[in-house]
Amino acid sequence: MNDDFSSDASIIDRKNYINDADWSKLQEFIQDKNPPFLVLSREKAISNYKLLESLSNWAKIYYAVKACPNEEILKEFIALWSYFDIASIYELDRVLSLWATSDRLSYWNTIKKEKDIKYAYDKWVRMFATDSFEDLEKIARVAPKTKVYFRLLTPAFWADRPLSRKFGCEIPLAYELALKAKELWLIPYWISFHVWSQQNDLYAWDVALSKAKELFDQLKESWITLQMLNLWWGLPSHYIKKTETISNYLDTIKWFIECHFKDEKMDLIMEPGRSLVWDIGVIVSEISLVSKKSTQEDEIRWVYLDLWKFSWLIETLDESIKYPIYTEVTGELSPVILAWPTCDSADILYENYKYLLPENLKSWDLVYIFSTWAYTQSYSAIEFNWFPPLKIFVI
Ligand SMILES: Cc1ncc(COP(=O)(O)O)c(C=O)c1O
Incomplete structure (x- = not known):
């Protein structure tokens, strides 16, 4: 770099x-x-999205709405069949009002009121992130039989926008949550992590993926096979400091995934924010x-x-x-x-x-x-x- x-x-x-x-x-x-x-360039938003899509045909793109919720740009991404990562019922309403469909949404926020989970469920959102028992129980009560995913904590490495310990949990807790989810008739479905934003160190993905694999293996021994891996994002944008090309980053991350998950079959998704359209x-x-x-x-x-x-x-x-x-x-x-x-x-x-x-x-x-x-x-x-x-x- x-x-x-x-x-x-x-x-x-x-x-x-x-x-x-x-x-x-x-x-x-x-x-x-x-x-x-x-001033935002519509043309560039479209061409950047298409470029990312062509470089990452091994993963689905869930655009992180929080990065820029501009309606004009969201409409373009919807037309390009993007999926979306939403953080609140307000982001949910915005993307739905622009004709995104609920089957393309993931509600990543692990801090939710029960009434907001119900609101999203009533609008057909069926994927929720979690990192605590209380949140899991809320999901089970008002969003029965939905897919849940567990957010792991990751270390900061060399991120310009560190995220703190506000979201995520350690592996033993994620393990317990997955067992509990099954007990509550939810579907423990996937693992996610965020390597912190504007992350300059590619090894952050290596470390996060090894944690994800550890959880995956532990759960497999308990007869729970997680099926999806959410890489979230964190790739750095080009500010005054030059960054690698997006294809270099993606190639390396894909290689890390192959090393850690070898023969395991996992669906992959990513949630680009900052670097998609910097x-x-x-x-x-x-x-x-x-x-x-x-x-x-x-x-x-x-x-x-x-x-x-x-x-x-x-x-x-x-x-x-x-x-x-x-x-x-x-x-x-x-x-x-x-x-x-x-x-x-x-x-x-x-x-x-x-x-x-x-x-x-x-x-x-x-x-x-x-x-x-x-x-x-x-x-x-x-x-x-x-x-x-x-x-x-x-x-
Ligand atoms: C859950 C989640 N996904 C994706 C993103 C996008 O991250 P970035 O803008 O670093 O690519 C964020 C940002 O904080 C996030 O919290």
């Missing part, structure tokens, strides 16, 4: 993110628009202000954009995701602190990691933030300082 991650990595070659033809199309589109906004979103932002905190010559510049962290780019929390930031303004480069205009002091994008931007950058100049498809619209909040939610165009 190319670990291209020095401060110089913030000097963006636009062509690594958007080709000339798409760039001209974008420029034409934004001429009469008032920043800030996010390159289809561009945020266009206008600089609100450039200023310094003292008169000293070498004082660092603060560059304030016109959008805010908690609505638009929540993944800059802890500076974990480092977005490619590009401007057409040229000139000598020097480090800046990038921040937003709301009155929350924490509303700073990058302070520790110093982006290099041209010294003659000023108010009204445009800044483009690439790779902003995932986890932007889905986090978009409203009302702080009365800033409106993220404005989105699909072209």
